[in-house]
Each structure stands twice: as structure tokens, then as C-alpha cells.
Amino acid sequence: MRWWGWGEDSESFPLSEAALALLSTELDLTVGSGRCPATIADVALPEGSLGGAARESLTAAVGARHVREDRDARIHHAAGRGYPDLVRLRAGRLDRAPDAVVSPGDGVALRAALDACGRHSVAVVPFGGGTSVVGGVEPMKGVHSAVVALDLTRMDRLLELDGDSLTATFEPGIMGPAVERELAGHGLTLGHLPQSFEFSTVGGWVATRSAGQISTSVGRIDDLVQSVRVEAPAGSVRTLDVPASAAGPDLRQLFVGSEGTLGVISAATLRLRRASHRHHYEGWSFRSFEEGTDALRALAQADAAPDVARLSDRAETELSLALAPAVGRSMRLGRACLHGRGHDRGCVAVIGFEGGDEVSRRRGHAGELLRNARGLALGQRPGAAWAQGRFRAPYLRDALLDHGAMVETFETATSWSRLGALHEAVSAALREALEARGTPPLVLCHVSHLYRSGASLYFTCIARQERGAELDQWAASKRAVGDAIVAAGATISHHHGVGRDHMPWMDAEVGGLGIELLQAAKQQLDPHGLMNPGKLIPAGPSMPGR
């Protein structure tokens, strides 16, 4: 991945002229005014502080070639891919970087590396694809003398495939496309497709409790994980490889979402399905966001949820139409017809099905329910457009930064009965926070994952960057959103995780005693606090009421 942004150097998706014109008008930003990425040679880095004895132990653990202290390695492991990361990287200003990048090749080397870090008081940041958008891989030392990024991408093997039980055990560092390549040869698929799919790893998905684009049907990674193996400073844990158990609390669900703070996920057994051969995506229009969410709720509660269900609110629908020319043209034609039916300022949903022969039946059933809920079918074009660009959003973010735009996403989930109020509260909080700074934003939102009892909301916020105060501007919006989410009884994260950015709301999420429980688990597994310091679990006594 390019050191300052998303994707490989060969790939980029510049904004169209139309998009630039629209954004410069709406957000009052100057095209081309973005800060250009500094060259990697210009990046200012803190001096490395790995001691000689630690270096020697780590070298013994993983081999000299796999303990790297060069600038290139350190910069590539210095940040995740959240908006504040991108601001810092583009400015060539890194206050933190790992003192070394340590890359074990197997579980034995991983264990030895952890033990070496324990002996020499070196903090450890497990590092897969490095795509965290919540500061989850920020190299913090805690109370230790040094910090290493534990790069797991050399541990990228399929360890075991159980074709009868449809499970596969992977090492943590294998990335999305390789997972699917390995399985495709057996006619199987995992079907876990987060936005970061191309660059994120099995270990990262498990550690951050991630969700994919078709998790509504396939299940989140928490559902797909049958068992995990974890290497912690205090020892190894392996949960039992069985489909279900009543033998006490589910410790698997303590490690899923533990974000490297309890130990390193060294292997995960995941539940598979037979590869699907049919794909069908279609667009539907609803007169309002509320009518749309009612329709999706009807699908979810009738066990008729599609694999992909993304309902954009009015603002996101408008902007998508303006920015996506192909869809826009066809839509503009269609709109003349829709006008009389009250859909001229409607909300568009992408409804997608992936599977085998049952796809046509499921489409038919869902279509019937959507029509009953006053949805209008728009045909396959809007769906196809979404499918084609399904992993493209992070590239567009870079393009927006090129032109001086702040762009950040916020995601949450709540019950159906609270969804409308949550949508309004977060949108209002963002507008208020950024208008107060003189940078009124575009706030877009879509429903992205359906459950019988509720759904997730995914917000995108675009505003003119506040030059020189980019991070303050971001922090103000983040604070406003977090407070609004918590006040609305929603979760601080549906699939991005906690990292550093969501820690202030962990007390609201799990309560003071909940935090103490997490602290107790950490104390047991990582008594010296080596693992990913400063993430997920607030230190010290909890702060009731925040």
C-alpha cells in the first residue's frame, strides 16, 4: 500500500470534473488546494529507541532479516488509515513510529518474539494490513522503553481445511483476496468483504470484530469465527473447535474484538460456505428514508434480507446521482417518470443477492415485500454501479484530500425503533459542530447492515479542511458524533472498532464495571501491559458518566 494513502501506486480514482465543480460550490473549497504528500524522504521521524539486547533477542526469535529498523519499514507501520492518519502522513509529520518492525514467519517465531518483548519491556502493536481507521495500530509505548510493530503478513498460510465441516484455519496475516483464492480452488468462500478487503487480514478482521458488505446474510466475523488461538504474554489460549457449546462464558467472544490488547491472534478457524455463482444487484427507490428503513425492517424480520442492503438517505442519494455520471444519466431519465409518483426526492437503496439457484426465489420474495412497502424498482443499473465501485471509497477519500476536503466516516448501530432519531441526531450534531467552525459539511448516510432487531448507520462527512487546524476540526466532529451516538442509545462502533478514537465512549458502552472486567482480563493475559498500549481499554479507574 502507498505510504501516504490507500491502495497501490498504480491505482487511483481521480474525481470527475462534475464532482469537483459540485464540491467546490457546495463546500467552498479550492480545487487542487490539498496538501500534497511529502516525499517519503522528507518525512520527519522520531529516532528509533530499540536497545541492543532487545534487538538481539528479537533477531534470535525471527531472524535478522525480519527485524527492520529502516525508515521505509518504520513509516509503513507508523499509522493506520483513518483521516487523522492521512493528515499526518501527507504533512510528513510523524510524532510516533515503531522502533522496529518485527515479522515472525510462524507461530513458534511469534511466541519467541512476544517472549523477547516481555524480557526487554518492549511494547507490541500487532499489525496486519494496517488499515485501522480508529487509531488501532498507532505505535504507542505505554510505560515501555520501545515499541515494535509485529507485522503478521508473513504468517499467511491456510493451515487446515475441513471440507465436511466447511471450516478453514488460517494464519492471521493472510489478506482478503488470498483467502478467497485459497478457498475458490475448493469451490468455497468465506464471503467476508469489508471495505478494506483488498488490504486487510484475517487476524485484523477477528481482532476488530469487523463486518463485511454481505454480513447481513453471511454474518459478521464474530459469527464466522469458530475458534481462535491466541498468543498472550502470559501464555497461549485456544478455544475449542466446535460449532456451539454451553460450557460457560464464550471466551472466543472475549478475543474477537480484543484489538491486540490481550494478545496476538495466531490462528482462526472460520466458517465457510460453498462459492456462490449468481450475483444480482438492483436499485429501489423510496419516497423517504423512513419508508426505506421500514421496508428494510420488513425484509429483515421476514427472514428475507438480501445479502447487500444499502439504503442511502436523501443527501447521499442526491450526491451519488450527481457524482456517478452513468447512473446519473439513467436516473435522470427515470426520474421524469418517477416524479408523478412522489419519488423525485427519494432515497435509493441497493439490494443485492449473491448465491446459488435460490437467488431468483429470494429476489422474488424480497421484491414482493419491497413493493408492499411502497418501494419502486429501478432495475439493475444502480446496483451494478455500486458493485463495480464496492471497494473504491478509500481511494476517493485520497482524491478528496487532494482538493483540500476533510472526509471522515462514522458508523453505529441501534434498534429499529431508535434508528430514525439516531439518523437525525448524528446528522444534526455534525452540521452543528462544523458550521460552528465555519466549514459547513455535507452529511451523507446509509443503512448498511440489517438485523432482525435493528440496523447499522454509516455516515460520511465532507467539509472544507480547516487549514492548519485539520486535527482540531476532525476532533470536534468526532466528539460531536460520539456524544450524539451515546445519547441516542446506540453503539459507538458497529464495525470499525475502538482503537484510540472511540475510547472516550467505552464507559458509556460497557459501564465502569465492564471496563474493570476488561482490565482484569488484560491483567491476567498481559500483566506488564505490553500489548497495544493505549487502545480499547481505558486505563485506571473508570470515569462514571464520562
Next chain:
Amino acid sequence: MRWWGWGEDSESFPLSEAALALLSTELDLTVGSGRCPATIADVALPEGSLGGAARESLTAAVGARHVREDRDARIHHAAGRGYPDLVRLRAGRLDRAPDAVVSPGDGVALRAALDACGRHSVAVVPFGGGTSVVGGVEPMKGVHSAVVALDLTRMDRLLELDGDSLTATFEPGIMGPAVERELAGHGLTLGHLPQSFEFSTVGGWVATRSAGQISTSVGRIDDLVQSVRVEAPAGSVRTLDVPASAAGPDLRQLFVGSEGTLGVISAATLRLRRASHRHHYEGWSFRSFEEGTDALRALAQADAAPDVARLSDRAETELSLALAPAVGRSMRLGRACLHGRGHDRGCVAVIGFEGGDEVSRRRGHAGELLRNARGLALGQRPGAAWAQGRFRAPYLRDALLDHGAMVETFETATSWSRLGALHEAVSAALREALEARGTPPLVLCHVSHLYRSGASLYFTCIARQERGAELDQWAASKRAVGDAIVAAGATISHHHGVGRDHMPWMDAEVGGLGIELLQAAKQQLDPHGLMNPGKLIPAGPSMPGR
């Protein structure tokens, strides 16, 4: 519930003449030779040891009427409903009984009662329906001066119903039929139907991570719990009421299955569905258990699993036919036809569907897959017979004890690829253990819950009681089964929980560090060890390799 066995006094299901004849031949037992239940007046009970100060505090907490120290209350809360419990109760020999039965009427009284127990060092056994079959409600004092049963059945209200989100929040002490009555008025159902349904509670289901008869489709209680509130000695915990979250480890899954050792579940928000109006149960025959499990696996992996799927092995099929006259007659007729097709010593499965209009489509799809897997449809009669007797097994157990039979059930789960070996290993272990004692058993088994990656096995073992050594005989069989399960890579419990009986295998289940994690959680929530001492979590340092 009757003090010495299952059900109300008005209900009993004596064995038929045919069944008695068959059992007396097969097991060499003498009809009517069972130990009769002693009258309640004859039961020997240890002296109560609740101190005056503790009594006063508890009375202040819940009211004098709700702190009972009479024999009747103590005997009714002295044991669960496992086989060893029944042996002890029928012998009128209770070495342990709670010193008092404390019944809070709401969350405030519950909190006050817990605090009173903390002040006076009184151990607390949360008690719902008291139907644990693994010693989960055995009144153990631990290091404390006294132990109370905390009877939660006065806390039996529906606290909140969210009709949009299809969730309901219940107090812990409401029993199965009352749950469904409350919901039926709104056209809703929970659909959690464990064998103990008539006498078990929401709190008990959540605390023991239970599964119901239609959990294959509806999900286990772990799937149905959206959030929990817990009162622990150290304070209160409430998990967030949202459909999904990526905000760190899932603490909800630490409380589900915690069996009263971490605190008392004071409320649970459960996920509902619309009440179903169609039921269809049918019988299918397979030439062998292996062909049957292959067929069920095909259903589960094609997302075509029925709501009920119970495949009996050859021994269970034979005995069911012999003992259930109605089914037997029709089967005997049918068998003549089946003989030529290799099904004369087949395995029968009950395949059941419950739902709305989609039932006929699902039946059609499942039927096609079952036929492809060489299943033979037997029509609705075997299914209807099962449905009619679906909650009857515990009554039959009492009837068997009346005639001097030991009867115990064992349940586990594993991956599809290990299921056949598990079936053979557990059956062989039971036969070997009991033959060695001169009481060769009947060992019956069925698959009871399907998952994409595996299934559960439910064993029933019937043998002549070893008069005077009933508990030794039971312990030998339990040991043999537990060791065989663990050696086969299966879980020590799929839905009965751990209690006392499965504790010896917790190390194999979660490992030494896993046990230490549970101990750390307990230390945080219950620092003085008041909560359900001697259950679930082994005390002291773990014993690697058992």
C-alpha cells in the same frame, strides 16, 4: 414441581406394559423395584445455619414473608433435577439444603438481598425453575457461614416490549409458558423451547446458555439475548441494547453461560419473531446413522435446515418403535414395504417445520435434499408422535426410576467431520463402563441441533440401578463419557451447562489460561466468592492435562 421429581403432582406418564416387559428383559431389572420417594416429612435435612443478623438484613431487603426457612421451602430448593438429584431426593437423604429461601420481588429488593448476603458472608445460589441437570443449583456454602437459594420466580414480569425492533425485556424469573403467553397477545413468540420449557425461566436459560428444540432455526439463547442486566456483588452491569457492536470484546457473552457465578441476571432483552401458525412434522428413514447425518449436513449447509431435526441412531430408533405403540404399529406396517429398500434396520429422523406461509416451500426444498441423500419419507405420523411428547422425557425418567432403572442423558457437539467418531466413542465408553459394573446399558443417541459446521449429539443411557451404589454407578458412567467427549475433540456440554458435574473437564474445554480468565472475571465481580460457590469455575491453580 413435585419435590422428588418432574412435573406437577397431577401429571404422570407411567410406562406401558410392553415397555416394562422390554426393559425388564433387556436390562434385567425387576418391575416395581425402584426406591419409592420418601414422604417429604421423612426427608433428613441438615440444620439451618442462617444467623440472626443475616436474617434481619434479608428480611429488610425482601420482606419477612419472602425469607423462608421452613422444611418445605428448603427441600424444594435443595437440588436440581439431574439423575443424582433424583436418587438423593427419592432416598430422602439431603446432605445439603439452603439455609433459607430468599425471594426478591423486584430489582431493588434483589440488589438489597445481594448486599445483605455480602455483609453477612452468606453464599447465594440463584434459583429459577431449579431444573439444572448438572448440579448447577446445589446449595454449597464455599467458605461462607450459610447459603441461601435466591428464588427469582417472583420477578416474572415483562418489563418492556419493542414491537418495531421485535425485542422484549423480561425479569429473570418468568417461566416458559408465561413468556409465550405474554408474547402471544402481541402476535409474537420467542420460540425457545428447551425440554424443561414448562418449568424453567428466562434467567436460567441465559445463565446456562441453553438451547431449545427449534434452536436450529431460531438460534440458541446466546443468539436470542440482545442484552443483559446483571447484579453482581461488586455492582451492576448492563450491556448495550443494540443488535450488534464492534466496541471491543462482547461482554454479553461473558454473562451468558455464567451460571450464577458472576452475578444474578436481573433482566434480559430477548429477540422475538412473529408467531408462527403452521407446524408440520414428518418422519424420514435412513439406512444408517451415517447416511442420516450426511443428509442433515446437506440441509444445514444448503441453508435448508428445518426447525426441528432429530435423527435417532439405530438403537434409539428400535427402542422408540418398541415403546411408542401408535408409531410402532404404523411403522411395522410400513416396514414390510421398506424391507426391500434396505431400510429395515434404518434410523428415523423427525424433521419439523414451524412458521408462516413459507413452510411449504421450505418443506419442499428440504424434502428434495433429503431424497437426494437417500432418505425415505415416512409421512407425518412419526413427527406428530414426537411433537405430542416433546416435553415428556423428564416424566418418563421418573417412571423408569420407579422400576429401578438408572437413566441419564449426555449431550455434546462437534464438527461434522468428527461426529461419527464421537458417536461411536461415547457409546462404547458407556457400554464399557457399565458392563464392567455388571449393568450393561441401553445406549441411545440422536442428533438434535444442526449447524453449518457441525451438530450436537444427545445420548440417553438406561441401565439397571446398582442398588446401594447408585451414585458410584452414575459417576463411573459420567467419567467415561466426559473423557470420551474430550478425547474426541468435542465440547463437554452443548446445552446443559457445566454446574458441578462438568467442572472436571473445564480445563480441557478452555485451557489453564482460560480458567484463569474466568477466575479473574469472578474476582472482579464477586471478590468474596459469594455467588454460586463450587460451580462452573474450578478454584485454585488450573491442572494442566487434568
